[in-house]
Amino acid sequence: MSRNKIYAIVEGQGEANRSLSSGQSAVVVLISKLLTELSGWALLYPAEKWPPFRMSYGSFFKEDKLENAIRYHQKFEDCAALLILLDMDDDCPKDKAHELVSRINRMRPLPFSVIVVGAKREYESWFLASLETIHNGHIYDGEPESRRDAKGWLRKNFRYKPTRHQAEYTRRLDLALACERSRSFRRLYHAFQELIDAARQEQIIITPHFPA
Structure with missing residues (x-):
């Protein structure tokens, strides 16, 4: 069997739940959009497993859970x-990603690539x-990543x-706008670029990469 599917571990129920209109979960829609934008469909496809694996935020940082x-x-x-996709809230995405990647690197060799975002x-x-x-x-007048409880703001307004x-x-979601206005979304976008490049070369990667 070919290794060509992207699976996901997510935190939120919204990322995992299937849409009534499309029958797909948000994370599958997101993966599909990125593969389309980056011409990755000849190499990789969203996994059909449903629901995606879910973990609470705290569980990602408990021994052996991840x-x-x-x-x-x-x-x-x-x-x-x-x-591996999670909400960082007030934590630093880079610091927390470093912590998770350090643990994942200790699991090498792995049969598949791992993206932490x-x-x-x-x-x-x-x-x-x-x-x-x-x-x-409607245009959001502010810095998207500065607002706490974006979910609550969307609930109140829409x-x-x-x-x-x-x-x-x-x-x-417009990928170009999200990349322009959100540093963490740019990180996701670049991670998929890395993944697709690695797939073309039949390589396994763990990203982000931090110097030893």
Whole structure:
């Protein structure tokens, strides 16, 4: 069996729940958009496993919890890559990613690549960065990653519910705007560039890479 599927470990229920309109979860929509933008479809595909593996934020940083979740995905013979996606809230995405990557590196060799991405502050912050494409005529007047509780702001202004709307909002997300206005989204975008380049060369990577 070819290793060509991207699986995911996510934190939020909204990332994992299937949209009633598309039948896809937000993380699958996100992966699909990135593969389309970066011409990765000939190499990689979103995994059809549903629901995606979920963990609470605290569990990512508890001994063996993340490692066990990664080991669980080793049973999938088509797994080419594992996206680990979580909301960093007030924590520093770089510092926390470094902590997780250090643990993942100790698990080498792995049969698939691993991408670690932390949204600053939360997944919904990326929606603020592209609000005009999600809600026509509305522009978020501020720094998307500076606002705490972007989810609450969207709920107040647009009756947003993650389990109902997150996949559809992701479908409307403009990747160029999100990259321009959100550093953590740029990190996600660049991680997928790395992954696709590695897949072309039949290499396994763990990203981000931190000097020893």
